[in-house]
Amino acid sequence: MAKKRVFISFDYDNDEGAKIMLAGQAKHEDSPFDFKDASLKEPLTGDWEAKVRRRMDNIDVVVVLCGEKTHTAKGVAAEVKIAQEKGKEYFLLAAYSDKTCTKPTTALSPDKMYNWTWDNLKILIGGGR
Template identity: 30%
Template structure:
C-alpha cells in the first residue's frame, strides 16, 4: 500500500520555513511513513478559484495536518482549509510549530485535543489514528 497522503495547512505569511522543515523531516524522521506534498496554491488566485483548487487537492489526501504557529489568528486561509477537509471527511490534526503551544490561538475548526507537539512519535501515532478515521482509509 502507498504511504498515506497529507495536505499541510499552514500560515503562508509566517510559517513557510516550518512547513519546509516539517515536510523534509517527515520523509526521514517519522517512524510512520506518510507523504507530504506541496499542494499549496503556487500563485495568487481569485478567492473562488483558490477555494476550488485547494478543495480538489484536499480531496486527494488521507488527512490534513495543520501547522499551528504563533500567528494563527491572522491565517484565515487555514480555517477555510480545515472547513474544506471536514466537509470532505478528511481527518484533521494540528502540530505546534515556531514556539506555539497549548496557550496559542488555534484556527477555527481545529480542536485543542487534536493538536500535538512536534515529536515524531506522537505525529506517527496521529497519522495512524487519522488513517483509521478517514474516508480514504
C-alpha cells in the same frame, strides 16, 4: 503498510519554514507519510477554494501547522473548513515548542493541539488521536 498522503495547512506568511521542516520529515526512511507540496502561493481570490478542494480529494489526512498567528490566517481557516466538509481526518500540530501557537478559527472545540515530535507525528499520522 502504505504511506498516508498528507496535505499540510499552514500560514504561508508566517510559518513557511515550519512547513519546509515538516515536509522534510516525509523523507525519513521510517516516515509513515508522503507529502506533495499542494501549497498555493497566490492570494485568496478566484477559484482558490476549488483548487484546495481538488487537492484534498487525493489525500488521507490534513496536518494543520499552528503558529503564533494561525488564528488570523484566513487560508488555514478555509482549508480546515474544507477538510471538515469533505470528512477528511485532520489534526492540529504546534509548529513551535517555544512559542504560543494558536488554533485556526474554524477548528472545533474538541480539536486538541499536539506537540510536534517525531514520535507524536508518526502516531498522529497513523490515526492515534
